[in-house]
Amino acid sequence: MDFSVSEEVRTLLDSVRQFRERELMPLEREFLMEGRLDLAKRFAAEEKGRKSGFWALDVPEEDGGQGLGQLQMAMVHEVLFQHPAMFEFGGSPEPVLRHCHGELRDRYYHGVIRGERRSCYAFTEPDTGSDFARIRTTAVRDGDGWVINGTKMFISHADRADFVILFATTDPSLGASGVGCFLVDMDTPGFEVSRPIPTMGDDWEPNELSFNDCRIPLDSHVGDQDNGFGLADEQLTHGRLKIAAFQLGIARRCIDIAVDWAKRRVTWGKPIAARQGVQFMLADCETELEAARMLVYRAAWMADMGEPIRNEAFIAKLYATEMAQRVTDRTLQVLGGLGYSRELPIQSFYRQVRVWRIGHGTSEIHRWMIARNMLGSAAKD
Ligand SMILES: Cc1cc2nc3c(=O)[nH]c(=O)nc-3n(C[C@H](O)[C@H](O)[C@H](O)COP(=O)(O)OP(=O)(O)OC[C@H]3O[C@@H](n4cnc5c(N)ncnc54)[C@H](O)[C@@H]3O)c2cc1C
Known part of the structure; x- marks a missing residue:
């Protein structure tokens, strides 16, 4: 195992440290007193990070990112998370989105890298958390689309997302083998963020999501239809x-x-x-x-x-x-x-x-x- 750090990475970590001290630390008192960081200030810090070159850090270079590996990302996170606002740099799509193809890839995967879109992801339901294979939210094929029905619980950052990475069952009798992964825009009719769920964590208020006969296009699923698990x-x-x-x-x-x-x-x-x-x-x-x-x-x-x-x-x-x-x-x-x-x-x-x-x-x-x-x-x- 080789955990040595190149001169280049050492310089990167120094710059992240300077960014933390310059841009995040002045916000710490407000964060501690209010128990949250104003979203506009969070996004402004993210934008400053982008201007300083901290964007899409772990995205492959051929996709417009900086190609950092997991070890280097772990070191970056160790520096950033010394601030309690739990701040992360932007432009990094959730790993699932790497499996998008065609129009979906441009819209969602590259959309996140370009900074045009934000995601949240939804596994958990009122009756199913650890036992993920038993999710009850259904995605039913209907003509030229899918119809989604169900409720998701504790979904972080749904309040600031443009789309949700949704896990739903296409065939409940198949358990884990009948789960699909779908991308649903937040403004799709039949889908709403139904309530925030206050928690003991500062600035961490996940949400409940409701899907009532929510219709999405046929090509909204990521990868093969039933490979969601x-x-x-x-x-x-x-x-x-x-x-x-x-x-x-x-x-x-x-x-x-x-x-x-x-x-x-x-x-x-x-x-x-x-x-x-x-x-x-x-x-x-x-x-x-x-x-x-x-x-x-x-x-x-x-x-x-x-x-x-x-x-x-x-x-x-x-x-x-x-x-x-x-x-x-x-x-x-x-x-x-x-x-x-x-x-x-x-x-x-x-x-x-x-x-x-x-x-x-x-x-x-x-x-x-x-x-x-x-x-x-x-x-x-
Ligand atoms: C602040 C916050 C943010 C979250 N954000 C998201 C999000 O963005 N997206 C999302 O999908 N979910 C999210 N979650 C949900 C989270 O992933 C679930 O709460 C978690 O998976 C546990 O599920 P549960 O709460 O249903 O607990 P349960 O599965 O009901 O478990 C309850 C207890 O029973 C224990 N238990 C259960 N089964 C077993 C077993 N077989 N053996 C031993 N012990 C067992 C558990 O360890 C636990 O102690 C979030 C939760 C919180 C609190």
Whole structure:
């Protein structure tokens, strides 16, 4: 495994760091106090990123992107996610969209790269989350189109999307083999964002989506008609690696804040940094962050080598998200009352990281999948 960083990537990471300090950090106080970043300001920062050359970073060069690999992207995310607004650069289509052909490819895949369109994706339903193969939203062939009916839950960023990457069943009797992936424009009659769902996370309000006899053209499905499960799996694997990389930035920032505070905060005549109880908390944080980084880098490096990373992504996300939960908790403790206050980002990170033990597959489902890879058919209940 080779995690060495070229001079070019070192320069890129320095520029991302400067961007974070210059464009995002001035927005941090407002974010912490309001619990959200005004959408116009978020988009303005994204546009500034684009002007600074941070656009379509992981898109192949032949498609107009910058061709960064997964390892380099993990390093970029580690830098960016030291800010609590969970900011990402734009122009990167969801992996599913790479499978679009013809007009669909230009409209959606290249539309995202050109910055004309934004997507959200919808697997989860009121009755189906982890058990994705049992989704009930239906796509029924009807003449020259498909008719969609059903409800989707917890769909992030639907409020700012131009289209939804929708997973629906074309034949419920086939389970996972009867799931299709469809692209639906947000203004399609019969489709609405029916309600926001407030959560404990800052600036993270997913939505419920309703489809009532929503008619879409026949060629709106991505790839083969019933290969939605495979596409979802690819999408989720990619997402798991990305989420795992986010945790590295979050943990780094929290540890840096706690180390700085431990040296300055004096109790009984000594900085708390001199107390072993505090030292041990910090040492555990640093050790676990390093361990998580190795898992993330390894999975990312394997992806760059063209190797399958389904299991490695499960392992990296499981460990990194649980590491981030422990690190945000311990570092908040080191800060005492200040850690709990909105003056500092640790409390925001603390609440934010909780979702990543749920979304893109819960920790329990991750453990189940990892065990299945270890135990084979003996793991079947
Ligand atoms: C803020 C937020 C944003 C989200 N964004 C999106 C989005 O953009 N798009 C989207 O499609 N979804 C999204 N989700 C949904 C998310 O992916 C689901 O919540 C997640 O997959 C878990 O499904 P569930 O909530 O139905 O939990 P359930 O599947 O009902 O699970 C409940 C509990 O049971 C456990 N459990 C279930 N089955 C098993 C088993 N076989 N063995 C052991 N334990 C089990 C789970 O681990 C969990 O602890 C989002 C959720 C949140 C909170």
